[in-house]
Amino acid sequence: MAKKPQQPVKRHYSKHQVAKFEAQRKRQRIIFATGLSVIGIVLALVGIGVYKGWYVDQYKPMHTTVLTVGDTKYNVAYFVDALRHFTGGDSQYAYYFIDAVSERIQLNQLMVEKASEMGYTISDDEIDAAIEENSLTDVPAVRDIVRASLLTDKLKTEYFDPQVPQTAEQREALAMLLESENAASDVLAGITTDEEFAAKAAELSLESNTKTDSGSIGFKPAGTITSLYGSEILEKYIFSTEGYDYALVQDADVSKQRAYWLMEVLERKTDSEQIHTLGMLLPSEQVALEVKARLAAGESWGDLAVEFSQLANVEENQGDMDWITFSSVPENVADIIFATDVELNTVLDPIQDDTNYTRGGCWIVRLKSIDENRQLSEDDRKLLISDKLDQWTADLKAANLDKLTNTFSDELITFAITQLDK
Incomplete structure (x- = not known):
């Protein structure tokens, strides 16, 4: 006979035990x-x-959008990679690259979009090959930079090269740059032959190419002289004149490595080797002497500084350089203004400075010959092709300004630069 299943024993707890269990729970x-x-x-x-x-x-901050091109957005992380590419990761001077890199990112995107509309593109395989060949970091920012670089080469070869002729009118000339009309007149007075001109140009020209080439500008087509010699005025004269005599051509925009300081020391701190000085950076001795004469006649230093000085921030400081140290100015200038016997509150004679650049000068120029249909050199064709590309990109940017935004704050710029050291 089967046993009945055993029933679990029902336990009974005292009130004390129940109270204890409740306390434990x-x-x-x-x-x-x-x-x-x-x-x-x-x-x-x-x-x-x-x-x-x-x-x-x-x-x-790394994911904050700082640049846009239409609907395309670029954050700080992307920008840091681009900045690292262009600076080599050196943070010391990175601040000076911020604007250029920002503009390059935007311009590259505009160029890629426009070129695609024209039928010019770069494949991912081409980008991969270029990155591997040049041992570059394979990140989106660098890929975009490589894409734009390869696209630039393609546009030059396939689009702009056919637009530049093989032959064109070319003109041969002599030229040298002096600091002012007075200086140019004095030099020209001693020149009677082209050989004498060449010697003077090699000695005195303030434009590097004409100095190196002894004043000789070989046969050049229109559109190359401005780029090579930094002077639109010079090119206009050479390609418009009908005479072959020497001429003086004023050029207010040309850059040269020559300046003159006009200084007035107001106070001196002998213990800290500082002086409080007024200063103007002027383009020629002629201008410096004219300004000094106007100061002597009672005109305001601040007004004349704003009108003539080429120092940065002159509109704000009115030519007052505040307290400066010996190293604040070129050594030959410092030697004069920091001399213990310099007379205070007196405008000093102009001090020549060949370390700073200023705008403005005067060309001595002579047209030598004209060839109406001369073969262009390869270098000149490359220059004209590059000029066409530059004009194309400038026009492209101008036509799309409404698509471009830059919201970089000073705080984010500082943050981006610090990322280069990580």
Whole structure:
């Protein structure tokens, strides 16, 4: 006969035991709840630390959009990679690249979009090959830079090259740059032959190419002289004149490595080797002497500084350089103004400075010959092709200004530069 299943024994607890069990369960609930609270607090603190130390300080700024081209957006992380590419990762002078890199990113995108409309594109395989060949970092910013570079070469070869003729009218000339009309007149007075001109140009010209080439500008087509010699005025004269005599051509925009300081020392601190001085950076001795004469006649230093000085921020400081040290100005200038016997509150004679660049000068120029249909050199054709590309990109940017935004703040610029050292 089968046994009946054994029934579990029903236990009975005293009131004291029941009370004890209830107290134990209560303590367990309290301990459990307290444990969860502690864990929550710890996680919250860790979360706050991560939020403040990583999200706020690193993740958020790196993912902030700072540049746009239409619907295309570029964040700080992208910009840092581009900046690292163009600076080699050197943060010391990176600040001076900020604007150029920002503009290059935007211009590259405009160029890629426009070229695509024209039927010119670069494949990913071409980009991969260029990155591998040049051992570049394979990140989106660098890929875009490589794409634009390859596209530039393609446009030059396939689009702009056919637009430049093989032959054209070319003109041969002699030229040298002097600091002023007075200086040019004095030099020209001693020249009677082209050989004498060549010797003077090699000695005195303030434009590097004409100095190196002894004043000789070989046969050149229109559109190359401005680029090679930094003077639109010079090119206009050479391609418009019908005479073959020497002429003086004023050029207010040409850049040259020659300046003159007009200084007035106001105070001196002997213990700290500082002086408080007024200063103007002027383009020629002729201008410096004219300004000094006007000061002597009672005109205001500030007004004349704003009108003539080529120092930065002259509109704000009115030519007052404040307290400066010996190293604040070129050594030959410092030797004079820091001399212990320099007379205070007196405008000093102009001091020549061949370390600073200023705008403005005067050309001595002579047209030598004209060839109406001369073969262009390869170098001149490359220059004309590059000029066409530059004009194309300038027009492209001008036509799309409404698509471009730059919201870089000083804080984000500083942040971006610091990332180069990481």
